[in-house]
Amino acid sequence: MNGFRNLSLKQLKEFKPIITRNLAWFNRQSNKQSFGTKLKRRLRNLLIVSVIGFGSYYGYRNYKNYKWHKELNESNESTGTKPRIVVLGTGWGAVPFLKHIDSQKYEVVCVSPRNYFLMTPLLPSVSVGTVETRTVIEAIRTLIGPRIKYVEAHCVDIDPKLKIITCNTDEKGTVSRGDDIKTIVVQSKRESGASSRIIKDSARTRPQFDMKYDILIVAIGSSTNTFNIPGVEEHAHFLKEILDARRIRSAISDAFESAMTPTQTEEERKRLLHFIVVGGGPTGVEFAAETTRS
CATH class of the missing domain: 3.50.50.100 (FAD/NAD(P)-binding domain)
Structure with a gap:
C-alpha cells in the first residue's frame, strides 16, 4: 500500500484500463450468476414485445376504421346525402x-x-x-x-x-x-x-x-x-x-x-x-x- 502512495498521477492513469477490464469481467460474472438480473432482462424483453404487439394491433384497427370512414365520406360526398x-x-x-x-x-x-x-x-x-x-x-x-x-x-x-x-x-x-x-x-x-x-x-x-x-x-x-x-x-x-x-x-x-x-x-x-x-x-x-x- 505504501508503494501505491508513491505512484505518480501518470502511473495511476496507466493502471486505469487494467482496473476497468477487471471490473467489467467481474460484472459479467455477477450477471451470469444473478437470477434477479436474468428475470429483469426477460421481463424487459417481454414488455418491449408486448408494447410492439399492442401498438401494431391498435394501429391496424385504427387504420381499418379510418379506411371505412373515408369510404363512407366519399360515398356521402358523391351522393350528396x-x-x-x-x-x-x-x-x-x-x-x-x-x-x-x-x-x-x-x-x-x-x-x-x-x-x-x-x-x-x-x-x-x-x-x-x-x-x-x-x-x-x-x-x-x-x-x-x-x-x-x-x-x-x-x-x-x-x-x-x-x-x-x-x-x-x-x-x-x-x-x-x-x-x-x-x-x-x-x-x-x-x-x-x-x-x-x-x-x-x-x-x-x-x-x-x-x-x-x-x-x-x-x-x-x-x-x-x-x-x-x-x-x-x-x-x-x-x-x-x-x-x-x-x-x-x-x-x-x-x-x-x-x-x-x-x-x-x-x-x-x-x-x-x-x-x-x-x-x-x-x-x-x-x-x-x-x-x-x-
Whole structure:
C-alpha cells in the first residue's frame, strides 16, 4: 500500500484500463450468476414485445376504421346525402346511443311519444312522495341537443322492404307526457253539479306521416307482463311510467285520508291501509321500502 502512495498521477492513469477490464469481467460474472438480473432482462424483453404487439394491433384497427370512414365520406360526398338513422324510443337504450352517435356522418331522427327521459329507478320514490315528479324526468331535446331531430309521435307500422315507417296518433293513442294529464275535466254548471264534461286536448293528435330510413333502431322498451292473471289489468297498479307513479301516489293519499275519517271502523281502517306488492325485483323491493319508510 505504501508503494501505491508513491505512484505518480501518470502511473495511476496507466493502471486505469487494467482496473476497468477487471471490473467489467467481474460484472459479467455477477450477471451470469444473478437470477434477479436474468428475470429483469426477460421481463424487459417481454414488455418491449408486448408494447410492439399492442401498438401494431391498435394501429391496424385504427387504420381499418379510418379506411371505412373515408369510404363512407366519399360515398356521402358523391351522393350528396347522409345515411338516415331513425331511433324509436327515448329510454335507457335510445338516449346513450343518441348522445354518442356522430351526427356529422349520419342524419339522426328520434321518434317517440314521450318527449322526455325518465329515471325509472326513482319511480318508487315518486309514488310515495319522497321525490317530486319533475326531478326524475329530463327533456329529450336537452339531452340530445339541436344536432338530432326529435319527432313526438307513435310508430304504428314498419315496412322493412321499402324502409319506411308510418307514424301517427289517434284518439286512442294520443301522446302523453309526465307533467300533465291527457284530458281536462271541467265541472258542469247543472243544478245537481254531479256530472262533468271532458274537454279533449286536440293538440295531442298528430296527422299521419311516413318517414324513410336507412338504419332503424327499435329501443321502445317492454310492457309489464300480467301472466294472463284475471283482474290484474282492472284492479292493480303498475309502476312503469311517471303516470303510474302519480296514480299510486294519489291512491295512497286517498286511502290514508279515508282511514282518518272519524266514522271509519277499525276493520275498515285496516283494510284501507293494507298494501300488497307483487314482485320481488328491484322495483317491488324499493317500493316496499319507500312505503314503509314514508
